[in-house]
Amino acid sequence: xxxxxSTTSPQVAPAVTEAKLAPGPVDPxxxxxxxxxxxxxxxxxxxxxxxxxxxxxILSSIDMQFARGSIxxxxxxxxxxxxxxxxxxxxMNDKVQGFRYEGDVLLDGASIWTPGLDLLNLRxxxxxxxxxxxxxxxxxxxxxxxGVKAHRIAKGKQLDVVAEQxxxxxxxxxSVKDRLGDSPFRLSGxxxxxxxxxxxxxxxxxxxxLDEPTSSLDPISTEYVEALLRQLAPALTLIxxxxxxxQARRVSHHTMFFYDGHLVEHGPxxxxxxxxxxxxxxxxxxxxxx
Amino acid sequence: MTTAEGAAGDxxxxxxxxxxxxxxxxxxxxxxxxxxxxxxxxxxxxxxAVVLPTAALAFCVAVxxxxxxxxxxxxxxxxxxxxxxxxxxxxxPTVYTNGIAHPKGSAYGVLALIVGTLQSSVIALxxxxxxxxxxxxxLTERLPRWVSRPLGFAIELLAGIPSVVLGLWGVLTxxxxxxxxxxxxxxxxxxxxxxxxxxxGTPGRGEGLLTGGLVLSLMIVPIITATTADLFxxxxxxxxxxxxxxxxxxxxxxxxxxxxxxxxGIIGAxxxxxxxxxxxxxxxxxxxxxxxRIAPNIFGSMSTFAAEIVTQLSSSxxxxxxxxVATLAEMALVLAVISVLVxxxxxxxxxxxxxxxxxVGSGV
Numbered sequence: 001x002x003x004x005x006s007t008t009s010p011q012v013a014p015a016v017t018e019a020k021l022a023p024g025p026v027d028p029x030x031x032x033x034x035x036x037x038x039x040x041x042x043x044x045x046x047x048x049x050x051x052x053x054x055x056x057x058i059l060s061s062i063d064m065q066f067a068r069g070s071i072x073x074x075x076x077x078x079x080x081x082x083x084x085x086x087x088x089x090x091x092m093n094d095k096v097q098g099f100r101y102e103g104d105v106l107l108d109g110a111s112i113w114t115p116g117l118d119l120l121n122l123r124x125x126x127x128x129x130x131x132x133x134x135x136x137x138x139x140x141x142x143x144x145x146x147g148v149k150a151h152r153i154a155k156g157k158q159l160d161v162v163a164e165q166x167x168x169x170x171x172x173x174x175s176v177k178d179r180l181g182d183s184p185f186r187l188s189g190x191x192x193x194x195x196x197x198x199x200x201x202x203x204x205x206x207x208x209x210l211d212e213p214t215s216s217l218d219p220i221s222t223e224y225v226e227a228l229l230r231q232l233a234p235a236l237t238l239i240x241x242x243x244x245x246x247q248a249r250r251v252s253h254h255t256m257f258f259y260d261g262h263l264v265e266h267g268p269x270x271x272x273x274x275x276x277x278x279x280x281x282x283x284x285x286x287x288x289x290x
Numbered sequence: 291m292t293t294a295e296g297a298a299g300d301x302x303x304x305x306x307x308x309x310x311x312x313x314x315x316x317x318x319x320x321x322x323x324x325x326x327x328x329x330x331x332x333x334x335x336x337x338x339a340v341v342l343p344t345a346a347l348a349f350c351v352a353v354x355x356x357x358x359x360x361x362x363x364x365x366x367x368x369x370x371x372x373x374x375x376x377x378x379x380x381x382x383p384t385v386y387t388n389g390i391a392h393p394k395g396s397a398y399g400v401l402a403l404i405v406g407t408l409q410s411s412v413i414a415l416x417x418x419x420x421x422x423x424x425x426x427x428x429l430t431e432r433l434p435r436w437v438s439r440p441l442g443f444a445i446e447l448l449a450g451i452p453s454v455v456l457g458l459w460g461v462l463t464x465x466x467x468x469x470x471x472x473x474x475x476x477x478x479x480x481x482x483x484x485x486x487x488x489x490x491g492t493p494g495r496g497e498g499l500l501t502g503g504l505v506l507s508l509m510i511v512p513i514i515t516a517t518t519a520d521l522f523x524x525x526x527x528x529x530x531x532x533x534x535x536x537x538x539x540x541x542x543x544x545x546x547x548x549x550x551x552x553x554x555g556i557i558g559a560x561x562x563x564x565x566x567x568x569x570x571x572x573x574x575x576x577x578x579x580x581x582x583r584i585a586p587n588i589f590g591s592m593s594t595f596a597a598e599i600v601t602q603l604s605s606s607x608x609x610x611x612x613x614x615v616a617t618l619a620e621m622a623l624v625l626a627v628i629s630v631l632v633x634x635x636x637x638x639x640x641x642x643x644x645x646x647x648x649x650v651g652s653g654v
Contacts, residue, residue, distance in 0.1 A: 090535060092535060123535055128532075128535035130532060134526075136529055136547050146536065146538075146546060150537060150539075150546075
């Protein structure tokens with residue numbers, strides 16, 4: 001299955017209205033040639049980000065840059081704050097009672113908490129894939145285009161085109177093309193997660209947040225999803241929370257190690273795993289704590 | 291050597307067996323007999339419990355059918371094609387049709403009652419459904435717990451108000467207020483086009499179809515709200531979060547994910563409310579004007595099956611031939627059949643729509 005994925009190279013379409021989203025004046029012609037032109041090299045930057053639920057500090061003072069087109073793995077034991085960190089990046093924590101933040105998160109150089117910012121569009125630009133597949137109660141095809149419809153990116157016949165393109169992109173097209181009108185709940189867990197990935201890709205995100213995306217999948221599906229993530233990376237910035245250290249090593253360019261609400265260490269994945277600077281990191285990556 | 295000790299010999303002693311081993315043999319025998327009897331008693335009570343409701347229903351329908359039998363033959367199919375409730379003359383000699391005695395000039399037709407029952411129920415449902423869904427959504431998703439708890443409790447209390455109280459309020463207060471302030475404005479401004487012209491004409495004095503339907507909706511809102519709120523609480527958070535993370539508005543999350551997830555259950559809840567509306571008696575007897583006719587417009591007075599049965603009962607009992615009461619039984623039978631049909635349709639819709647619903651919690 002992993003071989004399948006590497007041969008069918010998915011073509012990630014650039015986000016729709018990309019040029020409009022970049023800050024400052026952008027030459028439309030140059031933007032068409034290189035969508036990233038004139039944009040900061042780091043897609044996401046956090047500055048002194050401190051997160052609290054009520055009086056409890058979950059994360060303190062995180063300074064981090066996520067390079068455009070890179071894959072960053074967030075590792076650390078349960079309760080270390082990595083999921084909270086991830087969910088802050090598309091403001092999913094805003095609704096949680098008692099959530100407070102200090103510092104800032106910059107997406108393409110602009111704060112995600114800019115007053116008057118279009119939250120729905122922020123979430124379109126920063127997509128998310130969850131721990132377990134979460135298809136919507138609608139047909140397979142409608143699942144893929146649910147976000148596309150909500151953001152009015154396409155309509156009518158175009159929706160079928162988008163659905164096919166995105167299902168091909170995740171390698172699901174051949175197995176579901178004859179039952180696009182069926183319920184997604186009869187698909188296997190791995191297929192459901194790919195469907196959710198297709199759905200997230202369909203709205204043309206720039207950043208994709210993945211919260212333990214393979215923790216509920218079997219090894220073969222996991223391998224397939226990992227191969228897919230590696231192929232998505234140049235066009236998308238991926239941030240992956242994982243408990244699977246081997247997965248972090250296989251997939252990511254950069255790794256961040258969280259422990260007890262602190263960002264203990266971060267760096268290129270190979271360095272972090274082979275030459276950890278911090279003794280805590282060393283103990284964790286060698287399996288002695290966690 | 292007793293079985294308990296024997297069992298303890300080759301197996302590690304179960305707690306029960308260990309305890310039993312300390313009791314005297316007589317008590318052990320009695321306990322054994324009791325437990326054996328317990329199984330039998332449980333089986334029998336379960337059998338009775340299963341049969342009882344079904345038997346009661348069958349008995350009910352059988353009695354109705356027997357009582358209605360004379361009327362069914364005489365009233366014939368014409369019963370369903372016109373509207374009348376004439377007991378006939380008590381003084382003229384009794385007439386016989388097909389050997390069945392009935393007063394001279396008696397005539398019965400339930401067309402207006404069928405129409406009226408469906409009309410009032412549909413109005414109640416059309417008003418109650420969006421209100422109930424909105425209520426349930428607010429209670430489960432939007433309001434903080436300290437507001438939603440007492441509010442939910444208050445809505446459930448509404449279900450406990452005796453319908454005669456609501457009926458009295460409807461006819462004395464609610465109806466007149468609407469007739470004085472709301473109905474005339476609607477009647478004046480509705481355009482004279484098909485369907486909408488049904489909202490034109492005399493606004494009346496507040497006793498009619500619309501008043502009855504609105505009070506009825508007030509009665510079924512708590513039922514549908516309580517049921518749908520429970521359903522919404524069963525929707526897992528993950529699909530909703532997924533929709534939010536995709537950049538959907540709260541409204542889109544509700545109508546694309548939350549409501550479809552429990553669609554089958556909502557239809558079930560609606561059928562429950564509709565059943566209540568179809569059978570509701572006293573509220574409609576009090577607020578609709580109770581006239582056996584098809585309402586000329588939405589404000590007009592009319593009647594329903596249940597209301598007609600209760601308002602005609604005492605005069606029907608004066609019919610010495612018993613034919614009027616037989617007709618009432620026939621009416622009750624027709625009402626029961628309509629209710630069953632509506633429920634069957636609801637079930638059919640549930641099986642049709644649950645195909646794409648959530649994987650769990652949709653089989654209500």
